[in-house]
Amino acid sequence: MNSLGFPKAPASTRVVVAMSGGVDSSVVAGLLVRQGYEVIGITLQLYDHGAAISRKGACCAGQDIHDARNVAERLGIPHYVLDYESRFRQSVIDEFADSYVRGETPIPCIRCNQRVKFRDLLQTARDLGADCLATGHYVQRVVSEGGQAQLLRGADPRRDQSYFLYATTPEQLDYLRFPLGHMEKPEVRRLAEDFGLAVADKPDSQDICFVPNGDYASVVTKLRPEAAEPGEIVDEAGRVLGRHDGVIHFTVGQRKGLGIAGPEPLYVLRLDAAKRHVVVGPKASLARSVVYLRELNWLGDPIPADGLAVSVKLRSAQPAVAATIFADDNNAARLELFEPEYGIAPGQAGVVYQGERMLGGGWIARTAGKSVPAKAEIAA
Structure with a gap:
């Protein structure tokens, strides 16, 4: 068995690496090249220019695509950029906005893994005749004695990304590989330096990829203006305590930014999007x-x-x-x-x-x- 679990030489094993332009996926490609695998890099262009969501672009757009291309050139592997803008808009961004309209607090990264990376990209890897798809996620994949692929937390609890991959199906897990799951971030950056990659010191992304400034409310307002309609802040009995500028500015458990005072601290208990109500109360009611x-x-x-x-x-x-x-x-x-x-x-x-x-x-x-x-x- 080679290091990816296939009964053949690395040179006879074709691997597609999902390259976002960041240090993690770049090191995955570098590791597999060093080990002698046939590596193909693919970057998804996800940023929807037509939606004009952000002037600075997003993950897998602009500078990130440029960085991924440079890494591929440095490693001497083929690299392809696939236009997934419309799929990303339909599968991730639209639902992100709709979720806020319903008064929820969404996590678009999970939907992106579920509906784009581990569905469409995985199928593209199969179409290219790859034996597996490798990503830079900090999770561990192990195979039980009965041959079942299992997903474990990343060895570094500060980097563990298993929460965002819970929607991975057994069939997808059979095909996926996560070469960084047993590593810590400093080791990954050292490897990037060893490989001579310009992204070795590139900062990690901190925001939702299509909201690089962290201003998700402006994104939702642009796509679903009704989510920003003003309404009332009420207590558990329905008494009006104040006004707000849209339920998109609140999440359950929030304490700061309510703009109202009371004899004890107040928290957001729930959001009634239909009535445009933000219901607040004491912590005990949460x-x-x-x-x-x-x-x-x-x-x-x-x-x-x-x-x-x-x-x-x-x-x-x-x-x-x-x-x-x-x-x-x-x-x-x-x-x-x-x-x-x-x-x-x-x-x-x-x-x-x-x-x-x-x-x-x-x-x-x-x-x-x-x-x-x-x-x-x-x-x-």
């Missing part, structure tokens, strides 16, 4: 112990009827918490948290783990309850 997931993608064994003890991440930057997951009909699931959590926002993802293994997850549809279910044994 407590939720039941989370309902839709569009469940599951990579583990079937969930037992009496539930499965797991840990779950309810936001990408928050640690996982203990829960029991129950399977519902229509690719849905219910999470019962061992301890109430605060600020769980519809539109985010609930991603499920056992130990280091990522089992799957779904979009948070709604939350309920403040009662605490009985505790059970769980892998951290």
Whole structure:
């Protein structure tokens, strides 16, 4: 077996590398070239010029495409730029805007992986006769004794990206490879220097790729003006406490920026987009112990009827918490948290783990309850 798990020499193994122009994917290409694989680099042009979303461009556009091309030239590999603007607009940007209109807090990076990179790009890699598609994500792929590909957290917990890949299907995981999953970022940058890549010191992207200035509200307003219509800030009883400039400026759990004062700190409890209401209240009213997931993608064994003890991440930057997951009909699931959590926002993802293994997850549809279910044994 070669390092990618194929029973043949690296020179006989064709690998497509998704090259975004950043240091991570560039190092993946460099590593595979060093190991003797036949490497093809592909960069997706995602920025929708027609939408005029940003003057500075976006991930996989402009400077990033230029950087990816230069890396490919340095490594001596073929490189192709594919125009995915219309697909990206339809599959990611439009839904991002629609989600805000519904009063949700979306994560477009998950949809991009699900509907563009791991669907369309993966099919392009197959069409090119590649044995696999390699990316620069910080996750680990292992194969069980039974031959099942499993997805584990990245070895560096500060870089782990498994939360954003929960929608990866078993068929996709069979085809994907993640050469950086066992590394830490400083090592990756050192390798970029060893390969003589100009992107070795390139900063990591901090914003949503098509919102490089972090001003997502202006993007949503441009695409869905109704999301910026003013409305009222109300308490749990419906009493008007103030006014706002659009529900797109708020998320569940938010405390700052409300512009109202009270005897105790107030938090956003929920968004009623239909009424254009931002409902606020004390922190205690944010407590939720039941989370309902839709569009469940599951990579583990079937969930037992009496539930499965797991840990779950309810936001990408928050640690996982203990829960029991129950399977519902229509690719849905219910999470019962061992301890109430605060600020769980519809539109985010609930991603499920056992130990280091990522089992799957779904979009948070709604939350309920403040009662605490009985505790059970769980892998951290």
